Amino acid sequence: MEAERHRERIARCTALMRESGLDVLLLTKPANMTYLTGDGRLCAYAMVTRDGVVALGVPVTDVADVSALAVFDQIVGFDDEVGMIHSIAHYFQELGFEQGTVGLENTFLNGAMRGVLTHPHAKPAAVEAKDCTQVMTQLRIVKDDEEVALIRAAGGVAASGMAASLAAVRPGVSESEIAGAGEYAMRRAGAEEFYRSYVSSGRRTSIAHGLPTTAKVKTGDLVMIDLHPVVDGYGADICRTVCAGQPDAEQEAAYDVYLGALQATIAKVKAGVEMGELEDTMHGVMRDAGHEDHIFGPPIHGVGLDFEEAPLPAGHAFFHGEAAPPPLAANTAIAVGNCGLYAGPWGIRVEDTVIVGAEGAELVTAFRYGLTV
């Protein structure tokens, strides 16, 4: 059943490879390997031919473990990077690719990793490297029911984490400890992992990427908490902003504007809607309330095997090597509320993950709103 799902994905992949003129993929990005084979780990690779043959290379220590988890036709274990390079060369020869095109994950590979995969002892000189980012995006952008179920489960875990983080908010507690309370709760609730947590307080709520510090919350501070659990590979994204004390009238008003913008946007989510319309809605409500100069960041991103993935708003997508997104299809998962309202001395962000349905959005990060802890 598991194997059947991955074989179906590999078949769809080979069709897209043909359309894109790719003869073979050489993948090292864990999310992409997981999607096609059921396993994605560090220091490993998956080659996929246009005929659907899957060849894996993993550390020699991992062959038994991977064999129990992944769908593949051939597997080889290597001792080190030199062995990895030689095993890739072996596969190119074995699979019959002395020329043609190999798809690499350009938007993922850094120069060192790219150097390994295109090393003259790995890739035949006549094989041309091309980018396969779009192939993998097209494959992964719409989720199947099992994937949706995992994102839903991650949403539940995210809510558990948020409850624990909020319970830790009080004057004198560090931003880092608030993050830790949520992370530990998410692990106990079933997350095997999480992406970097963001927790900021006071003036730091007004910066774009408020990673936690050891700064301590002061009475009356706003506290922004953004958590990202991973459940069986799939993520969810939740953010809440609260006040460690009594918010002032300006903060209350700004919060209401932001929440109104978020809810108006989520109300428009359904199959067929354009990402641009959602972005305009979110920004429009904030602009109309006089916060035009307080908006920063694209308000929406896709959710799945990656922390942030397609669909991304058109402007943002370009810089991530992604194409402008098509109208949203049912079973796409998105996080709404990724932009903030940055008023200067403080900021507000509230973010939820939803599944796009035929008639509307399913909220998977159900957790109460409001500035009160």
Place this chain on the structure above:
Amino acid sequence: MEAERHRERIARCTALMRESGLDVLLLTKPANMTYLTGDGRLCAYAMVTRDGVVALGVPVTDVADVSALAVFDQIVGFDDEVGMIHSIAHYFQELGFEQGTVGLENTFLNGAMRGVLTHPHAKPAAVEAKDCTQVMTQLRIVKDDEEVALIRAAGGVAASGMAASLAAVRPGVSESEIAGAGEYAMRRAGAEEFYRSYVSSGRRTSIAHGLPTTAKVKTGDLVMIDLHPVVDGYGADICRTVCAGQPDAEQEAAYDVYLGALQATIAKVKAGVEMGELEDTMHGVMRDAGHEDHIFGPPIHGVGLDFEEAPLPAGHAFFHGEAAPPPLAANTAIAVGNCGLYAGPWGIRVEDTVIVGAEGAELVTAFRYGLTV
């Protein structure tokens, strides 16, 4: 004082740039920006000229925050990626670089990020991009006393985390929960962050990168725990392997071999020693005990602002875009025990972080050894 330290680093940097034929650096790697300016954040960049002028670009929301933390001569805030690109072009013009060479972090940049920095609207066509990895490595490989103090502090936090993780080890607890207990303790003990924790149990202790899963520990399982706290930017690396029950004689014997190899290696650490000699010592003890086929992974890596940084063993270094390391200088920080002893059904790894001194090593991750919880 803080500013003075960064100005001294910038002066050393410009000398290395001249030697390397680099006219200007364009940095986006947080560790490198932190080293030279005192602040390194996401979605930001630092340009450093061979005359020591530092120009920063940050999200417009972050200008005040960065201004309070970083050393720089010019700063600009941008609204989005288009603004970022235009601000880079502005600086190239303003700083007088219409031709020459710009140093980019090849081993850090993925294709998408590289595309932004070398976009025709950012980098003048006549400015040639070169790799600046070696310049930054040479700058950062030997730590000053303040850096050593932070790595020492991180070592103490690592020990607190290990104590909490070990206290959570018992049959029925998930690998993920054991990780979470340690992470939460590290945040409470003063870490603002940590790198990905590795926790594996049972058969999974024999894989190369044992990231935690929701698998539950069973009676008699070995459990491998590898933690990496970050304190004021600087890391420490600790790993312990314990048994959730009574280890068998073979496990006890293998543990003793591994610990002997680790201690023999640490005993050889002092200024002037070659990394290769340390690697040979570690592997040699294991080989001599009959575990030649059970060794996987380079046994040593540098520790500092990055999770793993120079010095790296020569073979491994090449694939990370680093040069073969020079003999260790005093005030270099290294983690010893990064390789494992993988016996098949289980594995053992014990790792400590040490500071290289004139006469020997200072252990910064002091925490008891032994298979017993």
